[in-house]
Amino acid sequence: MEAATGKKKKTKKKRKDVESRVRKGTWKAEEDQVLLKHVEQYGPREWSSIRSKGLLQRTGKSCRLRWVNKLQPNLKTGCKFTEEEERVVIELQARYGNKWARIAAHLTGRTDNDVKNFWSSRQKRLARILCTTSCSSSPASASAYGNLISLPEPPMLRTSETPVETGDLMTESSSSFPPKIEEDFIAFSPEMLAGLGDDPNFLFFDVFGSAAGDHGDGDMIPDDHHQLGEQKLLEKTGSKLGGGENEDGDFPADDDDVFDELDDLPSHSKW
DNA sequence: AAACGTTACAACCGCCCATAG
DNA sequence: ACTATGGGCGGTTGTAACGTT
Structure with a gap:
């Protein structure tokens, strides 16, 4: 038990050491360009290779987040949630709880972060x-x-x-x-x-x-x-x-059918 | 016009889990 | 079994924009 914890700590320390040399904070337009180019070439994956290739001083996780939340196509950045979207969020939150990614999958152009921020x-x-x-x-x-x-x-x-x-x-x-x-x-x-x-x-x-x-x-x-x-x-x-x-x-409302259909929709956040 | 308060949003952290090698 | 990586989530912080005093 303790050994496992120790190993876990070791792993985390290693990871932290690596991450301590990365760039943080607001993304520059040049970084976005590099990221976009990488995605164009390899698709939205292999995030960690962006850093290992020396393209960016960002963690793979940070790159992924940037792509998912800002750079991927068809995002509704900068426009407020419509009443319809609000309704969907309310209903899905009631159904799923705080499963933001799952909720976001039902909203075109919205990310889990969007939904979370909106809800908050x-x-x-x-x-x-x-x-x-x-x-x-x-x-x-x-x-x-x-x-x-x-x-x-x-x-x-x-x-x-x-x-x-x-x-x-x-x-x-x-x-x-x-x-x-x-x-x-x-x-x-x-x-x-x-x-x-x-x-x-x-x-x-x-x-x-x-x-x-x-x-x-x-x-x-x-x-x-x-x-x-x-x-x-x-x-x-x-x-x-x-x-x-x-x-x-039943609780909540017995309108599961509606959501079952929604469940079949492709998730825009998954590739 | 400046100071202040509020809001929305972007980004990060830490933790966890799943999966592949 | 272990490690690296991707991904999801809740919580938090920083800040720009906007409104109010």
Whole structure:
């Protein structure tokens, strides 16, 4: 056991020594050109040979990442996730958990890093919005959330790897996610977040408005959206608070067929 | 105009796993 | 069995761009 660990450490040290002589940081246009030329010649593989041939002072891993996230053709770099893409991400995240590569495979032109970043920003945004909404607004909204959420600090938004089987908006059970005190955060089940999207016309945008800007009161929500958003949120989630299952007891929604088809799609991130 | 805060994105790290030689 | 490599993932950091004060 210890020997194995020792060997592992040795390997890692060796690797680290090698990697310590590599270039890091922002990629230059010349490096991109070299990388593109290599891919053109040999295809998107043999990443480590790029360095061993002295073409670039980058690790194979770094080269691969650069190619996958920036250089491979047909990437939608620089354009925001559309509502449709957002819907897909929400649904697939609910289904697969944080399997970003798998989710990204269903979105043309998006990489796992894109999806991860998008999700992470979205979570932060939601946390901020919900905190603002529940902490500061009218007594009505405070009471609406009051039973479920106590927010001394911005709520921690999290989803579980596997879909949860209880209510959509809930406090976390102390057994499943140990170190956190129940009142410290709300756990948004994937289905709750997805639930905001199960209506084709009901998206994050609908509830909270576009993320395009602050509206003067320190949050990203136009004032009239606060009420509308809360109402919609409660309409959506409130009806599900008794349990996240569908009629047949399945969870999440029994729309697997849709995703089975998606599963057959080729992954753009694999070659 | 400058300072400050927020957001989105790029890139990295560390860990893990699978596979091939 | 061991090693190198590719790949996936979660977490984190740095920064440019943008908005607000």
